[in-house]
Amino acid sequence: MMITTKGRNALKIMVDLAAHEGDGYVSLNDIAERQKESLKYLESSAAQLSAAGLVVSARGKSGGYKLSKPAKDYTVAEILLSGEGSLAPVSCLEKSSAPCENAQTCMTLPLFKELDEVIMNFLNSKTLADLLQ
Amino acid sequence: MMITTKGRNALKIMVDLAAHEGDGYVSLNDIAERQKESLKYLESSAAQLSAAGLVVSARGKSGGYKLSKPAKDYTVAEILLSGEGSLAPVSCLEKSSAPCENAQTCMTLPLFKELDEVIMNFLNSKTLADLLQ
DNA sequence: TAAATTCCTATTGACAAAATAGGAATTAAA
DNA sequence: TTTAATTCCTATTTTGTCAATAGGAATTTA
Numbered sequence A, B: 001m002m003i004t005t006k007g008r009n010a011l012k013i014m015v016d017l018a019a020h021e022g023d024g025y026v027s028l029n030d031i032a033e034r035q036k037e038s039l040k041y042l043e044s045s046a047a048q049l050s051a052a053g054l055v056v057s058a059r060g061k062s063g064g065y066k067l068s069k070p071a072k073d074y075t076v077a078e079i080l081l082s083g084e085g086s087l088a089p090v091s092c093l094e095k096s097s098a099p100c101e102n103a104q105t106c107m108t109l110p111l112f113k114e115l116d117e118v119i120m121n122f123l124n125s126k127t128l129a130d131l132l133q
Numbered sequence C: 001t002a003a004a005t006t007c008c009t010a011t012t013g014a015c016a017a018a019a020t021a022g023g024a025a026t027t028a029a030a
Numbered sequence D: 001t002t003t004a005a006t007t008c009c010t011a012t013t014t015t016g017t018c019a020a021t022a023g024g025a026a027t028t029t030a
Helices: A005-019 A028-035 A039-051 A076-084 A109-125 B005-019 B028-035 B039-051 B076-084 B109-125
Strands: A055-058 A064-067 B055-058 B064-067
Touching: A005 A028, A005 A039, A005 A055, A005 A064, A005 A076, A028 A039, A028 A064, A039 A055, A039 A064, A039 A076, A076 A109, A109 B109, B005 B028, B005 B039, B005 B055, B005 B064, B005 B076, B028 B039, B028 B064, B039 B055, B039 B064, B039 B076, B076 B109
Parallel strands: none
Antiparallel strands: A055 A064, B055 B064
């Protein structure tokens, strides 16, 4: 599985925020109810989105989150990356993992690099606004 | 991660068999040495390839495996699928998993369906022969 | 008969994903 | 000024899958 609940939850939060653009700050409680996810679990995704600067947060009563730019200016790729860390289809293409010793001679690596490009091209071509129908 | 060592090993076996097409049966021991993988681990991948009819096996001394059709007639997709079971980018698109209750209203599902198509189109367009340089 | 092989089943270890928990810090509103 | 609602922080637990190993049975050629 390439995209886990972390990435999916990040995307759900963003879609919900986009659907309520202009309503000021939206609380995670509201989002959790609408998206039928646990508040506690969404909190970790929201924290990552906030750390990445994709959303603006406000603490305290009547606080919550809102988008930091128009929905059409977010790519799906950047949102998923904030939740997943990496979208590489194989571990040897993740920056975090140790470089593979056989990379020079591996006959399958070029294929996986191409696949990675195909995936990233697609996810970079989709915006958050595209997901609202 | 979408493609694990199971899929990668299946592909490595097939590439090695393709590189030795016409040499008769090739033993897993030879493949394990060339690809620097453990014999025991490759065995499970080979068994799946055999069960799927992608290779022909011969038991006993001087036995081994060989391709069941020309290398150019295999898609990379079918090989990876034999190792992975599913190449779906999200669990809710796997046949094996229980259907998602929110599928009707989920705003992210259409995107993931598109992504799945993009991936499968690419992997179906590549043949085993393409991997030999 | 011996050696080389695929085949079968089971088990273990390691790690990541998934989910939950409790409470601290903050802030608007009553 | 207090209270309630919220984000924020850290930790823990549970669960599941991946990865790898192990031992031996069945088969077949030399």
